[in-house]
Amino acid sequence: MRVLPIHVEPIVGETCDGYVARLAHAHAADMADIRRLAIREVGRHSWNGADPRLRDAVEQMAGIATGALMPTFEEHGMWVRCGHRDWKPRKCERCCTFAKPRAACSICAGGAWTQTIARGGPYCLEHHQWTLGDMSLRISDDAYESAERTMRTTLWERGIGLHTGELQLAATFVLAATNGSRGAAPIHARAAQHRATLSPDFGDVLTWGYPEVIRTALLLSTRSLVARVLDISRPATAQADLLARAIAEALGLAMSAELLDSSTRVVGHAHRAILHARGLRRARRTKVRPCPRERALIVASFDKRACLLRHAPPGVIRTLSEKRTGGTEPPRVTRKRELVPDELALE
Ligand SMILES: [Zn+2]
Ligand SMILES: [Zn+2]
Numbered sequence: 001m002r003v004l005p006i007h008v009e010p011i012v013g014e015t016c017d018g019y020v021a022r023l024a025h026a027h028a029a030d031m032a033d034i035r036r037l038a039i040r041e042v043g044r045h046s047w048n049g050a051d052p053r054l055r056d057a058v059e060q061m062a063g064i065a066t067g068a069l070m071p072t073f074e075e076h077g078m079w080v081r082c083g084h085r086d087w088k089p090r091k092c093e094r095c096c097t098f099a100k101p102r103a104a105c106s107i108c109a110g111g112a113w114t115q116t117i118a119r120g121g122p123y124c125l126e127h128h129q130w131t132l133g134d135m136s137l138r139i140s141d142d143a144y145e146s147a148e149r150t151m152r153t154t155l156w157e158r159g160i161g162l163h164t165g166e167l168q169l170a171a172t173f174v175l176a177a178t179n180g181s182r183g184a185a186p187i188h189a190r191a192a193q194h195r196a197t198l199s200p201d202f203g204d205v206l207t208w209g210y211p212e213v214i215r216t217a218l219l220l221s222t223r224s225l226v227a228r229v230l231d232i233s234r235p236a237t238a239q240a241d242l243l244a245r246a247i248a249e250a251l252g253l254a255m256s257a258e259l260l261d262s263s264t265r266v267v268g269h270a271h272r273a274i275l276h277a278r279g280l281r282r283a284r285r286t287k288v289r290p291c292p293r294e295r296a297l298i299v300a301s302f303d304k305r306a307c308l309l310r311h312a313p314p315g316v317i318r319t320l321s322e323k324r325t326g327g328t329e330p331p332r333v334t335r336k337r338e339l340v341p342d343e344l345a346l347e
Contacts, residue, residue, distance in 0.1 A: 001041055001057070001060050001061055002061075003060070003061065003062070003063040004023065004027060004061055004062060004063070005027075006026045006027055007062075007063060007064075008022050008023050008026050008062060008064075008110075009064075009110075010064055010068045010069060011104055011105075011108045011109050011114065011116060012071070012076075012108070012116065012118045013071040013076050013104075013116040013117045013118025013119070014069060014104065014109075014114055014115070014116055015049060015069070015101045015114075015115045015116065015117060016049040016050070016054070016055045016058055016069045017049035017101075017115065018101070018104065018109075018113075018114030018115035018116065019058065019062070019069055019114065020034050020035060020038075020049070020058060021112070021113060021114060022109060022110070022112045022113075022114050023058070023061075023062055025112045026112075034058070034061070035047045037057075037061060038054050038057040038058050038061060039054065041057045041060075041061070042054060042056075042057050052070075055069050055070065071098065071117060071118060073091070073093070073096055073098075075119065076098060076099075076117065076118050076119045077091045077096065077097065077098060078091070078097040078098055078099050078159070078161060079091050079156065079157055079158070079159040080092055080095050080097050080159060080335070081159060081298050081310060082094075082095045082331075082335040083295060083298070083331040083334065083335060084331075084335075086294060087294040087295050087297070087298050088294075089157065089158055089159040095335065098117045099117050099118075099119070099161040099162065099163065100117070100161070100162070100163040101115040101116065101117050102115065102116060102117075102122065102131075102132075102162055102163075103115060103116075103122075103131045103132065103133060103134070103136075104116040104118075104131060105124035105126075105127055105129045105131050106129065106131060106136050107124065107126075107127040107129050108124060108126065108127065108129075119152055119156055120148065120151055120152045120156070121147075121148055121151040121152070121162060121210070121214075122162070122206070122207075122210075123139070123144050123145070123147070123148040123151075123210065125145060125148055125149075128140050128141075128144075128145070130144070130207060130210075132203055132206065132207055133203055135203065135207060137194065139190075141190075141211075143210075143211035144210050144211060146211070147210050147211040147213075147214040147215075148210075150214050150218065151214055154218065155214065155217055155218065155221065158221045158311065159310070160217060160221060163339065164307070164339045165305075165307040165339055165340060165341040165342055165345060166217045166220055166221055166307050166311075167202075167206065167213055167214075167217050168202050168341035168342065168345035168346050168347065169217075169220060169266065169307055169308075169341065169342050169344070169345040170213045170214075170216035170217035170220055171202050171205040171206055171209070171213050171216075171345070171346045172262060172266070172344060172345050172346045173216050173220075173247050173259065173262055173263070173266075174187070174205055174209045174212045174213050174216055174251070175200055175205050175209075175346065176256075176258045176259045176261070176262035176263075177212075177247060177248060177251050177253050177256065177258070177259045178198075178205075178209065178212075178253075179256075179258045180253070180254075180256025180257060180258035180259050181253045181254065181256065184253065184254075185209075185212075185251075185253060186209075186212070187205070187208045187209040187212065190208045190209075191204075191208040194208075196208070200346065201346060201347065202341075202345075202346040202347055205346060212251050215250050215251065216247055216250065216251070218250075219246055219247060219250055220307075220308060220311065221310075221311040222311070223311060223312070223313050225243075225246060226308055226311045226312045226313075226316075227312060227313050227315065227316055228242060229242060229243045229267060229270070229308070230270055230271065230274055230308060230309070230312050230316045231316065232271050232274050232275065232316075233318070236264070236267050236268045236271045237264065239267050239271075240260065240263040240264040240266075240267040240268070241260065241263070243263045243266075243267055244259045244260045244262075244263035247259065247263070265344055266308070266342075266344055269304070269306055269342070269343065269344055270306045270308045270309065272304065273300050273301065273303075273304035273306035273308075273309055274300070274309065274312075274316060274317065275321070275325070276300045276303060276304055276325045276326070277291075277293075277296040277297050277299070277300035277309065277317055277325075278296070278317050278319070278320055278321040278325070279320075279321035279323050279324050279325030279326070280296045280299055280300065280324075280325055280326055280327070280328055281324055281326070281327045281328065282327075282328065283327055283328065283330075284327035284328070284329065285327060286327055287324060290320045291328045293314035293317045294314045295328065295331070295334070296317060296328070297309045297310070297312055297314065297316070297317070298310060298334060299328045299329075299334055302334070302337045302339075303326070305340060305341070305342045305343045306342060307339075307341075307342055307345075
């Protein structure tokens with residue numbers, strides 16, 4: 001196969017689709033032309049960026065190393081709770097999961113649009129560039145840098161990515177705390193500095209409040225705090241107060257009615273999810289054999305869209321319920337379920 005004349009260096013974790021877009025851009029061609037060349041080369045009928053043979057063909061055509069468009073699992077793999085060994089978060093070789101593709105730093109990508117599945121969030125530590133969806137801007141702020149490092153280390157190892165739901169739930173709390181702060185929250189100042197307005201959606205709250213969202217997500221995934229908040233032997237209102245105070249303190253803001261209201265809804269929802277987990281049985285048809293507690297928490301977190309349950313220790317289910325709330329599907333089905341943000345989270 002002829003190598004295309006213009007060399008395009010792949011970026012970290014770049015997807016095949018993203019790379020093809022850049023390759024086409026560099027050659028003033030259409031993406032469809034590049035795809036057609038690869039399809040013809042391997043004798044396929046259509047394009048699929050995840051097809052390893054098409055990927056090999058693109059790598060050859062571009063004259064880049066074999067495997068350059070396949071990020072290393074060791075460095076960029078997602079931590080999952082899959083039940084292959086147990087239900088704790090781990091990087092599982094058998095599942096070999098990567099994050100959902102996200103827009104990559106445009107400066108890393110030489111000014112063009114592309115996608116990456118590399119470990120991390122929307123902030124490029126090298127260029128101090130923020131890239132989220134079609135938003136791309138420079139933010140020079142130490143707080144963003146340190147938030148991104150937390151995202152790539154602690155949060156990543158708790159199985160948290162941009163798409164897994166925890167950041168969306170954290171953003172809900174940050175927005176509530178911001179609304180209750182009467183203008184004192186740093187988010188307003190940051191948005192104003194970039195002549196932007198803060199709208200109540202996930203992208204905006206994450207962009208102007210990344211450090212706060214990361215700090216809140218860290219709290220929401222801390223086992224000891226989650227264990228206390230999800231203790232259903234105590235009233236949900238008391239636990240909501242506990243969580244709201246912890247968040248207000250972490251954000252350095254005063255406790256407000258808005259924050260408490262948000263916390264009350266989230267904690268109430270999570271308590272109902274725990275009740276559901278307590279009554280789960282081991283299999284679909286079983287009436288009596290209880291589902292193991294670790295697995296019940298994961299199944300209930302999917303069933304009820306309550307991501308807090310993924311970060312709870314099994315001890316939050318103290319007693320199993322007499323009443324059956326449902327049967328669980330086999331682990332192979334559970335591990336294929338897609339993580340979606342909570343019902344109460346910002347989208
Ligand atoms: Zn696995
Ligand atoms: Zn960059």
